[in-house]
Amino acid sequence: MELVLPYLEAEGFKYGLLQNYSFDQKDFLNATFLEMPEDLGSGKLILFNKKNFHFFRGKWDFGEKTIFHSPHKVGDNGLMDFRISTDGKISSNFINGEKEFEHDTTNVDGMRIFVPKSLFSKDNGLLKEKLENAERNYLSRDKLKTIFDTPFEDYSGSIILESRILEFLSYWIHYLLSDEKTFESKKALEEKIKLAKDFVDTHAFRDLAIKEISRYCGLNNCDLKKGFKNYTQLPIRQYIIKTRMETAKKLLLETEKPIGEIGDYIGYNNRGHFSQLYQRYFGKLPSEERL
Known part of the structure; x- marks a missing residue:
């Protein structure tokens, strides 16, 4: 047809x-x-x-x-x-x-x-590039979700639907007309990066996938990685290693916990791997830290 x-x-x-x-x-x-x-x-x-x-x-x-x-x-x-x-x-x-x-x-x-x-x-x-970016950005997806979640079976729903589409248009057209390459406002993006950092700080001692962090803070992988590095001066994986190593050093100096137990606590159950990382980071082995 x-x-x-x-x-x-x-x-x-x-x-x-x-x-x-x-x-x-x-x-x-x-x-x-x-x-x-x-x-x-x-x-x-x-x-x-x-x-x-x-x-x-x-x-x-x-x-x-x-x-x-x-x-x-x-x-x-x-x-x-x-x-x-x-x-x-x-x-x-x-x-x-x-x-x-x-x-x-x-x-x-x-x-x-x-x-x-x-x-x-x-x-x-930049319009074509921006159109592609808008598909991936949290704010765009969030605004669209409110539109598509609005039922329109009854007539009164059209009032809410119209207002939500117009709200989306006001954000969206402003973005397309701007010189910015991201749909996120700087303030909204910074808030989400802070949320991501807090999440990493809380869960740094376990296996942590980028996708999990991305889901939690509401940013796509690309925006998350770029924003996190700008905010902390380190890529996410390097930030996690830094957090683990600094915690390990603190425990080595301030407690009498066995080295293997400290390694397990910060996420390394292989003592040899933990010792290599520690030496690479601080220039000495964990056992030498206590001498």
């Missing part, structure tokens, strides 16, 4: 669904609910049409493979397109330099946003 609609014109898009595909329309405040007829499949979308941009949240499943086409060319009507799915994938025909709109629209759970391309008339060459 082919679905042919004027993608970059909110009213034309709506009337195309109503007249050509027998969708059902219900309006509530700023939202237009468009529900798919049973003979095509199941699902609906909520359309919000603003003065010079529009967006919709949709979830549907056509009963057969369906390809979307639009008579609009990419960039028509002065608009830039964004497609965002519930797994955080963000794409744009405009930014990717494509000419036509052609998508598999058989099964969709996501959001479509159309904003004036004039906003980005001074493209600093």
Whole structure:
């Protein structure tokens, strides 16, 4: 099946669904609910049409493979397109330099946003890179999660949905227009790096995977590693070794615990490996520390 609609014109898009595909329309405040007829499949979308941009949240499943086409060319009507799915994938025909709109629209759970391309008339060459960064960043994922967690089965839910999409847009457009390469605000990023450091300090004496730290503080691996090194002046693994060695030295000098027990305590059950690391770090063996 082919679905042919004027993608970059909110009213034309709506009337195309109503007249050509027998969708059902219900309006509530700023939202237009468009529900798919049973003979095509199941699902609906909520359309919000603003003065010079529009967006919709949709979830549907056509009963057969369906390809979307639009008579609009990419960039028509002065608009830039964004497609965002519930797994955080963000794409744009405009930014990717494509000419036509052609998508598999058989099964969709996501959001479509159309904003004036004039906003980005001074493209600093980073838009594509930033789009990829936005997929990975905590703040972007967190804002999108609040949108996709908002139910839209009843009309009143559209009020919350609209406010959350607009909140996301305010953060997102500011990021795309800025010279920053990260979606995180500096303050938010610093707070998460501090959280990561506290977590490492607490769990430094056990096996600690980067993925576990990343999950805990809400940063992707790349942002975590870079931010942690900037904050502590050491990569995470080196910071863990430093913490372990300094603790071992303190225990060697201030207690009478056996060397093997100290090694076990800080996470090294192989005494030889512990001694080698200690010597590399302090220039002497653990046994020599007590002489």
